[in-house]
Structures are given as C-alpha cells and as structure tokens.
Amino acid sequence: MTRYTSATDADREAMLREIGVGSIDELFSDIPPRLRLTRPLALGAGLSEQEVYERLRALAQANTSTEDEVSFLGAGMYDHYVPALVDSIVLRSEFLTPYTPYQPEISQGGLQAMFEYQTAISELTGLPVSNASLYEGPSAVAAAGYVAKLAGGGRTLVISRGVHPHSRETLATLAHGWGMEVVEAPLRGGVTELPRLGSEVCAVIVQQPNFLGAVEDLEAAAAAAHEVGALAICACDPLPLALLRSPGECGVDIAVGEGQTLGNRLDFGGPSFGFFASTRELIRRVPGRIAGETRDLDGRRGFVLTLQTREQHIRRERATSNICTAQALNALAGVIYLSWLGRRGIVELGELMLKRTAYARERLSELDGVRQLHAQPVVREFALALDAPVEHVIERCRARGVNPGYALGRDYPEHPDGLLVAITEQRTREQIDRLVDALGEAVAAERHRAEVTA
C-alpha cells in the first residue's frame, strides 16, 4: 500500500474472495510467464513526501532562473509577470483535476472558460474563429500547415526565415511525412522577402514580429499568397497584437502562436499553449477542440464541444489533426490573464514595452562595438550585432548578474555576431541601464582582449 492507495490487507482479502481468485497474481494469469518481470524495477525505494520535496528542491536550486538574474532572454518565451489570481484560480480542484468535457452537463465551468478564451483570442487576432488550444507555438505552425495541405491542391509551403527556428524545424519534420516541399523565403534588411510564388504553393507562413524582432508587412504577404490561391498563415507574439494591426485585418487566413506570455510561466519551455484562429470559411478544417454555445432542454444557455466530426475520436483517419489532450488549463490561465490586463491594460502594457524597447535599443546601439542588426520597427525585442564574440560577452554579463539575451549565431549563421534582446514589463529602466553598463564593459573587454592577443 502507498499513500495514494487504500487497499488494506483486509480489503484485498475481501475483494479477492468476491472475484473468486486466491491471489492478485492470478489476475495477471493472461500474461505469459516468460514475459513477467522476476525482479523489481531498478527504481529504488519509494520516498516520503518530505524526502521527495528535498530532492526536487535541490534540483531547483541547481538552476539559474529569472529570479536569480536579470534576464533579457526571449526568442519565443518571455519573462512576464504572472498575477497571483491566475494561480488561485487554476489550482482549484474543479479546474485542475477534471478530464476533457465529454459530459457537458457537468463541465460548464471548463466549457464556458473555453468559449471566453476563444473570444479573447478572436479579439486579439482579428479572426472570427478560434479553437480551445493546441500544444504550443511551433507545433501550431505545423498544424496550420496541415490545414493548408488538406485544403489546397499545392505541394509547396513557403515559410519565412523570420519564423522561429523551432517552428521551421517542426514544420519540416511533419512536412516530410506529408510528402510536401518546404521552401524558405529569405530575410532582407530584417524583414521577409517573398520569392515569386507559383500555383503549387498552398500556404505562405510569416511571423509577426519576426524572430529578429522586426514588424513585418502582413498585408503584402497575405496579398501575395492569395494571388496564387494559397493560404496566408501568420505566427504571432500575442502581446504586441495590442498595438499592431491584427492578422485578420491584414487578410491573414490563419493566425497561430505561442501563448506562454499570457498568464503562463517559462517552466523551462512548457507547458504553455498554442493558439489557432482562422476565417469563418476554414471553420470545419480547424484542428483541436472548439467550444460552442447552445441551449439545454429548459432553454438555459450552455456550452458544448462542437464540430467534433473534425476530430480524431469521430473522423479517425480523416481527422483535421490527431490532437486529443491539448493545453486547456494553460489556456484558462490565458483568458484569466487577458481579462486581468483588460482592454486598456493590454494597450498600456504594449506601449510600455514599445517605449522601453526603444530606449534599450538606442542606448545599447550607442555603445562602442554595438550596432543595430536591422533598422526595422520593433515592439518588444530587437537584434544587435556585436564587434566581439557573443558567447564570451554573454558570459561576462552573466557574471554581473545580467543575462543580456540570446546568441543568434546558432540559428542564424549569417549573423555570427548577433544578440537578440527581449523586453517585458518586468525589465525596468534601472535594469536596462545595468544591461547597458554590463554589455558596454563586456564588449570593450573582449575587444581589448582581441587586440592584445592579435
């Protein structure tokens, strides 16, 4: 017996008697003896709650989190403040522990929350239809690619180099199974330069803002896609959408993105959620759960999972996706957060980030040996080019308690000197000034070292 089960010896005896067997072992008699384990699993003994806590705490302490350093790391996930009310709500048993709402009569809490979430995402993206979540950003991009594949006749997907490297890689992995070709559109001056598109293209995928922080011309990309009968897909960072023209307004057909910044923590990369929004025309091709409004027998408003014939449990091999378990709890955190920000708050947050980003970008690019990698408008993240080895500069800054950002060279070999710096509402002027000092000193020290050793 463990602390999570309650079958005492007396219970077991009584139960075995009722079943009509002599031992628990007999219940496993269908398993061929040759396959039965004759030794315990090599996992060690079970630990008390206290011991488990100690072990996991020790592991936590071996990590440098954003509580341990001032972090300007972004590149897809960002250190935003998560308000306390999110935790108090999502940790409630009634939201935390139920399964997917297959019995809607006793799941109205979760279903209405999904409906509210869908409404919020629809507002952000400017598209009328949203699903109830996918796993996260990059796989949502791939899911949009799958919709394009099922909808269109073309064999080619065009994706901008400005889309997150993880999204491009994920799409490539899946597209290989679909027998489709993925063509990359280059960046020029920091923004996407679309090649001439042919009729074999079934989708054009861009990111807003792109991985280098630049604001893209979504309207132009969407128009180019539509001209050849392709779908326009945009992967978006949700908070900048408070300020930027929405994908829907720009003619985009499908908007997807990473929802981590909406009420979810970094968690070393997950769980978060992916959002997926589309035009009305695509509603029957949308992957994942969708909550819909209806009435009950007595005329009360209620909510149900709807258009389930798209999904795997009904359509099986012809489903719009194989997704079953998604990220419902994280999406709930998302809608709570968006309600907490509110209509005015999200704009204020966006403008704050915009102005602090401008300040940081200007001050940093004034440093010797630091320049802007591109001059495009940015919202909350920007790319610098350093006249010194980026990894060493980062190490020096870290030693002063400041993580200056992401070294671009790994993913963009054409920018071996690139550094991606992210701003959130948690990065104060004081912290930005610290970054300026630390980065200035680090670059100077590295340049001096290079001169000396030359």
Next chain:
Amino acid sequence: MRSFIAAADDELTIFERSRPGRRAFVAPKLDVPDRDLDELLPARLRRAEPPRLPEVSEPEIVRHYNRLSKRNFDLDTGFYPLGSCTMKHNPKLHERIAALPGHCRLHPLQDPPHAQGALELMWRLQEALAEIAGLPHVSLQPSAGSHGELAGVLLTRAFHEDRGEARAKVLTPDTAHGTNPATVTMAGYEVVKVGTDRHGNVDLDDLRAKATEDVACLMLTNPSTLGLFETGIEEIAEIVHGVGATLYYDGANLNAIMGVCRPGDMGFDIVHFNLHKSFTQPHGGGGPGAGPIAVSERIEPFLPRPQVVRREGAAGDGAAGPYYDLDYDRPKSIGRLRGFQGNYGVFVRSYAYILSLGAVGLRDVSEVAVLNANYLLARLRAEGVLEHLPAAYDRLCMHEFVLSGAPMRRELGIRTLDLAKRLLDHGVHPPTVYFPLIVDEALLIEPTETETKETLDAFAATVAEILREAREDPEIARGAPYGTPVRRLDEAAAARHPVVRQPLG
C-alpha cells in the same frame, strides 16, 4: 450544491460583466523617456481599435471564475471511472514542487551549465521511464499521447527510409483509439484495420494476411482498449518483425502492467507514455499532458532533436563529475516536433511521483488497479447489473473492462447514453461511452487504484438502482440529468450553426 449557487447564479460570461473603465492591471509608470508612437511604429502598422478584452476588476475576475468552477465536476470531488483515461488521484505535493521558482521561472534557452537541475531531472526521468518500458532510449519532447504517437510513426518512417525502403501502410486494430488512425494519416501512411477475435484479442489470422512487406508498423496497446491482455503478443511481434515492420505500443493502458511486465520485453520497438494518465499529471480539463517515447537501440538514431544526455566531466567550467546537456548533434534525427524541450512542468510532477512510489509502489499501483477493476466487475455481477449490461468478453479483465448496453436497450428501453446521464444525478462521473467502437452501446469502466473498496461498492449499487428505476419508468433516465447546472444540451444546433465566440456589439 446547485441550489446554493443558483440563488445568485447569473451565468454571465466575463465579457458580459465588462463595464467601461473597470480594470485590474495598471501598467508600471513609464520610467524611460516618453516617445511619440508614430515615431516608433508607423500608423499603417498599428491597429486602430484595441482588442475588446473585458474591463473588470480583480474581485470580479476571481468571483467569476470561482463560480464557473463550481459548475464543473472534478476528480478531487468524486469518482471518475472514465475508461482509457486513468483518472487517478493527483498528489498535492506536486503543485508545491512545480511552483518552485528554480523550476517554473527557468527560461528554456538558459545555458545548460545554468540549468543543470532541470537537465538532470529530465535525464533521471528518462532513465526511469526506460526502465519501466524495458527500452533503453527515451525522448521527453512529445506533448501528449497523440504527439508521442506521431513521433513513433515518423520514427518508423525514418527507420525504413534509412534502409532505402518506402512502405505505405500502417496496421491498427479495429479497437484502436481514434488518435491512432488520425496519426497514421498525418504521418503520410494509409491505415489498414486488423480485426478482433471473439476472445477480444487481435485476430492473428487477419494479422498474418495483412502483414505484408508494404506495412511499416503495427500500432497496438496492451492491454487493449477492451482492457484485455493480448495473450498472443509474442506471436504478434514475430509476425510483424518477420515482415520487417516496427511494433508500436500505445501506452494509454500502462497502468495495468507497471512492474509486472514491460512492453520492451514483449517485443515493442517504440512505446509512448501518457504522463497525464499513469503518472498523475492533472488533466486540467483537457491538458496539459506529455507523451514521452521510449525506443529500442535500432530506432535510437532517429529520435527527435535535441536529446537530454549525461556526459562525464565535460562541463565547460572544468569541474569533474557528470554534466547534463542538450545534444543537437544527431544527423539521423527526425528533427523537432515542437519548440524547446517539452512540457517540463509535467516532467517535474511525474518525476516526483516516480520518486514517491519507487519500484515497489509502482508495482502496487498496477496490482491494485487490476484488483479494483476485477472487483468492480464482480460487484456489478453480484448486483445483477451484468444481466442487462454483460461484459463484452467473458474473461478476467485488467485495469478496465467493457460492458455492452445492447441488452439493456432492448429489455429496459434505455441506452448507454441515458445510463450515463442518470449517473450524473448521482454525483458520479460516467464511464467512457460508445468506445471501443466494436462493442455495441459500449460502457468502458476504469476505476484506477486510488479508489476505495467502499467507492466501488457504492458505484455498483448505484448502477443497479438506475436499472431498477428504468424497469419501472425508462423515461426518467431518458430525460436525465435533472440536478446538474444545465440539462441535456442541443448539440445538433451547436454543430449546425456554430457560435464559437461572444459577439461584441
């Protein structure tokens, strides 16, 4: 409970509670020089109207979602025998651990030397899952069971392509969960169904006929979705490997066999785990979960990138001792299935669970899960329920079992659906209904090991009572539920004219 809330139950959405000017968040004061928006972001790039998010204060948000939560049934509140879902208790310790800032405020791109705790945790979880599965190599990247299935089929494709072979088909039993065939299509293969024999096992003759050299893989779960162990599993493995195909294990039913036997030993090449099933990640109303995979030696080269590895004494700072790292140098890898490393928060909870239970505890889990299921079946028989809802297969079950409501429909005039809805009035979540597809009016019941004997006794008695009631008056169940926040909903209207968001003036 319902009437307690109903007194002031206005059932509004958060948008309907919105009033201009109300707010919860106020942005920090601008501490950098103010700038003209047009200068930073040309007007043509800016939206004219902000998104119409609700305008509400914190107390309203808290009250709104609290009240909503009370319109949900949940596992912490009552019995949830949802077959195939393994609704076992979610240990409360896990939330405390997952909330430690060292875990939850760690950026995924943090340099490995500064994320050793996280990488070590992932590595140790991998080792534990490998031991449980009986297969040496694990990737934690997939985010759910169906994501793990996709990984498995893509790995199969890479395996065959590496040998210069182009196979077109994947076999799944007709009892398979819908995610299996959906996954097969997403991976670019054609689904071929294999039949089930009258004992509830894969029909070996049908399998032999369909297992040709054009078949890439057979996807199975064991025990099957009928809750029955595939007694012919070794022969199945021989047939499948005999034509050079891979054997894939859907781990949805792992709760029946942990520490008792292992899929790797049965001959499976690729296994996925549902951490939100056997490993207690809370279901969250539909996720998050995680679907890590374990594979054999010959499949290892194709695993997703990056892999969490342990190196000896290779830390950049010159320290000796093991060093945990992300390995991107995998030339034959299928690539990525998602961003970053996977659902780390789920790994934290699952790892804590495995540490808590240890070898003996995990075995006990499976033993009690199987004991509870067989006991519940025996109690239902003793209460006379099986006369109207016979077990689909007359044999020992494992951790779950299927009943057929077809006789009940004929004799008492109520369907499995009606029985499920009437159970709601008794404060119990119904079992899974109408799955697997091969059983008419199916009712799939999985009690799990964390339920007491008394709970099982009570459930059996409740089902018997509902049947007695139906014999008197079938209309009652047909009109159920009565005591829930809403009654039966018009799903047809919702599908014909979908309303999937709140219209806002």
Next chain:
Amino acid sequence: MDERYPDDLLYHPEHDWARVDGETARFGITWYAQDALGEVVFFEAPAVGTAVAKDQPYAEIESVKAVSDVIAPLSGEVVAVNESLASSPETVNEDPYGEGWLVEVRLSDPSEAGDLLSAEDYQATLS
C-alpha cells in the same frame, strides 16, 4: 408499402436512393441512413459539374457524432445541389426522399439502374 421506403424509388445497398427521370436523377440517403446517423448537422455538397461514379462516395454527411460517406447509386455529372441544406441540414432527417434530396445528376449510363434494388429488396438487406 412501408412509408420509410417508397416503392417509386430505386435503392443502393449503401443506403442511398435514386429517383430517375429520363436522363437525370435525384439522389439522397434512405430513412435507415438518416436514422442511423442521428440529427444531420452538415452536408458538404460537391460542386456543380463534378463527375460522380456508381458505387463511389461523392460527398460526406455529418451528424453530431458521426461522419458518413454518401455513395452514388448511378454515374453522371452533378447538375444541381440542394442549397437549402446549408441552412437546414435537418431536412434530411425530416424528409429524406422529398425536400431532403442531396444532388441532381445527369446520368452517363442510365442502364446502370438495372443494378439497383427495389424498395422490397432493399428492406430485405436491412434485417
């Protein structure tokens, strides 16, 4: 006559009917099919001009809990589709042989009708 299976129609064993009128025919699904499906919520009609082949699926029809292929009883070219089903798909349940018709087809080989079943023979396949 069983009202559920009018005798002035021809039937296909996959639960579809055809009303032949010279060179054109109307198709739909039978009472049995709509009953098995449950409340119909969506019919995805093929475009006018599409070729349909006898015994092959030409469209899908959906209820809340199921999707079904609709099989063409005869071959030809679609000349009309029932537009009213877009707003009232439930008509297929209410009047499967009348207002619930699915498509109208110009037949390419009217002799194929010889392979179809009478109401009586179709009903026999149902038991």
